[in-house]
Amino acid sequence: MAEKISLSKKDRLAVAWRSTFIQGSWNYERMQNGGWCYAILPAIKKLYTTKEDRTAAMQRHLEFFNTHPYIASPIMGVTLALEEERANGAPVDDVAIQGVKVGMMGPLAGVGDPVFWFTVRPMLGALGASLALAGNILGPIIFFLAWNIIRWAFMWYTQEFGYRAGSKITDDLSGGLLQKVTKGASILGMFVLGALVQRWVNVKFTPIVSTVKLDKGAYIEWDKLPAGAQGIKAALEQQGSGLALNSSKVTTLQDNLDSLIPGLAALLLTLLCMWLLKKKVSPIVIILGLFVVGVGLHVLGIM
Amino acid sequence: MSGISMVLVVIVAFLAGMEGILDEFQFHQPLVACTLIGLVTGNLEAGIVLGGSLQMIALGWANIGAAVAPDAALASVASAIILVLGGQGVKGVSSAIAIAVPLAVAGLFLTMIVRTLAVPVVHFMDAAAEKGEMRKVEMWHIIAVCMQGVRIAIPAAALLVIPADTVRGFLESMPAWLTDGMAIGGGMVVAVGYAMVINMMATKEVWPFFAIGFAIAALSELTLIALGVIAVAFALIYLNLQESSSGGSNGGGGNTGDPLGDILNDY
Numbered sequence: 001m002a003e004k005i006s007l008s009k010k011d012r013l014a015v016a017w018r019s020t021f022i023q024g025s026w027n028y029e030r031m032q033n034g035g036w037c038y039a040i041l042p043a044i045k046k047l048y049t050t051k052e053d054r055t056a057a058m059q060r061h062l063e064f065f066n067t068h069p070y071i072a073s074p075i076m077g078v079t080l081a082l083e084e085e086r087a088n089g090a091p092v093d094d095v096a097i098q099g100v101k102v103g104m105m106g107p108l109a110g111v112g113d114p115v116f117w118f119t120v121r122p123m124l125g126a127l128g129a130s131l132a133l134a135g136n137i138l139g140p141i142i143f144f145l146a147w148n149i150i151r152w153a154f155m156w157y158t159q160e161f162g163y164r165a166g167s168k169i170t171d172d173l174s175g176g177l178l179q180k181v182t183k184g185a186s187i188l189g190m191f192v193l194g195a196l197v198q199r200w201v202n203v204k205f206t207p208i209v210s211t212v213k214l215d216k217g218a219y220i221e222w223d224k225l226p227a228g229a230q231g232i233k234a235a236l237e238q239q240g241s242g243l244a245l246n247s248s249k250v251t252t253l254q255d256n257l258d259s260l261i262p263g264l265a266a267l268l269l270t271l272l273c274m275w276l277l278k279k280k281v282s283p284i285v286i287i288l289g290l291f292v293v294g295v296g297l298h299v300l301g302i303m
Numbered sequence: 304m305s306g307i308s309m310v311l312v313v314i315v316a317f318l319a320g321m322e323g324i325l326d327e328f329q330f331h332q333p334l335v336a337c338t339l340i341g342l343v344t345g346n347l348e349a350g351i352v353l354g355g356s357l358q359m360i361a362l363g364w365a366n367i368g369a370a371v372a373p374d375a376a377l378a379s380v381a382s383a384i385i386l387v388l389g390g391q392g393v394k395g396v397s398s399a400i401a402i403a404v405p406l407a408v409a410g411l412f413l414t415m416i417v418r419t420l421a422v423p424v425v426h427f428m429d430a431a432a433e434k435g436e437m438r439k440v441e442m443w444h445i446i447a448v449c450m451q452g453v454r455i456a457i458p459a460a461a462l463l464v465i466p467a468d469t470v471r472g473f474l475e476s477m478p479a480w481l482t483d484g485m486a487i488g489g490g491m492v493v494a495v496g497y498a499m500v501i502n503m504m505a506t507k508e509v510w511p512f513f514a515i516g517f518a519i520a521a522l523s524e525l526t527l528i529a530l531g532v533i534a535v536a537f538a539l540i541y542l543n544l545q546e547s548s549s550g551g552s553n554g555g556g557g558n559t560g561d562p563l564g565d566i567l568n569d570y
Contacts, residue, residue: 025428025447027421034425038444041437051435055456058432058440062425062475069326082445110504117365118500122330123360123527128334132355135348135393139355140338149331155552180546183508184538189508191534193497200362201497202490262521270489273498285406286495287373294488299480303487 004088007043007080012081014042016159023069031066036076057083060094062272067105068112072192073155077162085166099287102246110182114189120150122196201266205303212249219244231298304387309463311343313456320455321448323376323414324352326366331376333403340383349392350383353399357382360404361490363496372496374410376455378403384462388470398474402484405490413454421447424431460504511536 017037025034037058044057067075078100086092128143220238225231239245248263276286297303304312315336322331329335341350343538356377364372382403389395394478424447431439500549515537 021325021444023325023449024321024425025417025421025444026324026448027425028418028533029400029422030425032309033445034421034428034447037428037432038441041441045437046549054437055435058437059429062429062432083358113365113506118363119531121365122354122362123531125332125362126527127336129355129358129362132334132338132351132358135351137347137351142336143332143334144329151327180542184542186504186506186509187512187538187541188534189500189504190513190514191537192530193501193504194513194518195530195534197494197497198517198520200359201494202487204487205491240362253568262437263517264554266494266519270494270498270501272503273494277495277498277502283495283499284408284411287492290483290491290495291488294486294491295481295484298484298487 005047005084007046011015011042011046012080012159012163013156015039015076015080016073016156017067017125017161018042019073019155022072031067032072033062036065036072037061039072039076039192040079040083041081047083060097063098063101065101065105067109068116070151070155071108071158072105072114074158074162075101075108077159077164078104078166080159080163081166091251101123107178107182111185114185116151118189118196119192121147122192122200126200127133197266198263199243201267201269203269203303205257205265207302208250208252209253209256210249210251212251214244214247214249217243219247304467308319308344309460312340312384312463313460313563315339316341316459317452317456319380320452322453323374323410324417324451325448331379333361333375333379335449336376336379337383337386340380340387344387346387346392349386350395353383353386353396354379356400357398357403360493361407362402363493363500364407365496365500372411373404373407373492374414375407376420377410377458378407380455380459381406381462384459385470385474388462388465388467389474390467390471391474397486398477398482400489401477404485404489410455413459414451417450417454420450424450542558 018041019142022035022039023211024038026032027034040061041058044061048054048057065072074152082092082097082100086097124143124146128139130143131139133139220235222235225234228230261267272288279284294303313326315330318328318330319336320331322328330339334357337350337354337357338347339350341347341353344350347559361375361378363375364375364508366372384401386395386399389399424443428440428443431443482520505513516530516534519525519533526534
């Protein structure tokens with residue numbers, strides 16, 4: 001047998017870098033197929049020398065493919081290992097390669113979406129945004145750097161992991177590892193989503209439910225305070241001892257809801273959206289509808 | 304605005320458009336895109352504040368499978384340009400946000416058009432592959448990426464051509480009830496993204512974790528990092544408990560010795 005051809009670290013880095021563009025030619029027919037083929041080209045170039053082999057390899061990798069863009073990396077690693085074996089004469093046919101790609105992309109996408117889109121990004125995003133709201137440049141910088149370090153580390157190491165494990169990875173995965181990772185990711189995702197709904201879905205009702213006149217002595221009597229700095233001091237002391245600022249206590253509908261369950265309205269709204277989505281209402285219609293409702297209720301003075 | 308600023312704005316818009324589909328470097332996220340536009344036009348602070356506010360709205364926007372979320376790229380780029388042209392600085396942020404959200408929906412249609420245009424592109428790739436022309440396959444892929452960039456760069460360039468006075472007049476003519484109402488709507492729109500994912504992930508088994516997350520998040524002393532730590536801990540504890548309880552009774556479960564077959568069946 002001729003000398004064994006193998007992919008160098010440089011080849012694998014080239015593939016990993018190109019995986020960055022895997023969604024570039026995303027299309028409604030075969031989704032990420034173009035990007036996948038673009039990413040694996042350096043490997044094809046290295047492994048196959050004849051025009052026939054290269055054509056066959058490119059065609060094989062232009063088949064339908066779609067998964068979470070970062071999760072494509074471990075799959076790419078395994079595929080690289082399979083292609084390497086094949087180029088060295090092992091009996092790995094098109095069906096086996098396609099089988100591995102299709103077999104891994106579905107379940108793994110279910111890991112990537114909750115972990116990256118709904119845990120890591122909202123967290124880094126909210127962290128960065130809360131700094132940015134105060135005009136702090138560190139907000140965007142932290143978000144950008146942290147995200148890209150995490151992303152690149154994940155893509156490179158999982159591709160290497162897939163490459164080393166090769167076809168054996170399917171043994172590991174069926175040993176329950178994949179199911180476990182998927183379940184862990186859903187638990188993580190659901191927890192964080194619960195928290196996000198509570199904190200970042202803003203539904204506030206403004207109508208005033210009650211205006212109660214407070215008893216004398218329960219509020220600060222501004223006209224009886226001494227003048228100047230002494231007055232301010234006295235007012236602060238009175239407030240510190242629990243006196244109200246105004247002579248009447250205003251309770252809005254929102255205050256009532258908050259004392260019951262903070263974020264209840266947000267939760268109900270989320271459940272309503274879920275129900276509408278299940279009824280096959282297009283998300284775009286729901287989004288537009290919410291704007292109309294927002295403007296409408298604001299004009300009516302309810303929100 | 305100087306010529307150099309204009310060129311830089313278009314470049315930022317191009318990057319944001321590419322990222323709108325790639326979703327890798329996050330140039331399309333408001334936090335990054337608005338800051339960059341603020342930076343190249345000398346309105347850094349207003350850009351950062353706008354980015355932060357929009358980011359809060361866009362936290363739950365993500366492309367899942369073939370479904371596309373509202374387009375953060377067009378929303379951030381266009382609203383940041385309008386903010387800069389309006390010349391109100393940080394004060395203009397709330398009206399810029401009111402404009403951003405309808406733009407996000409408009410961007411959604413643009414990206415759907417480009418994704419459809421990419422279908423013939425992959426057919427060209429097929430043809431090139433058949434002839435074994437690797438360079439051409441690469442070239443067509445790069446063209447497809449650039450199409451997504453142009454999708455945002457063109458609207459950005461068009462906005463730059465509009466005189467600042469017109470933009471300012473338009474912003475000032477927007478009534479407060481509309482901008483405030485849009486902001487309220489924006490606060491609610493977040494729920495749609497969350498609802499999509501919950502529908503995807505929710506099973507009887509994991510619903511309790513949603514409830515715990517919801518209840519715990521009401522404690523405002525807890526930072527997001529703390530919430531993340533609690534979430535990871537819960538997931539690990541649950542998996543370990545499950546393993547130790549099932550380990551004794553039936554080790555391995557339905558392992559039939561045909562691993563790939565199992566995965567394919569599950570899929």
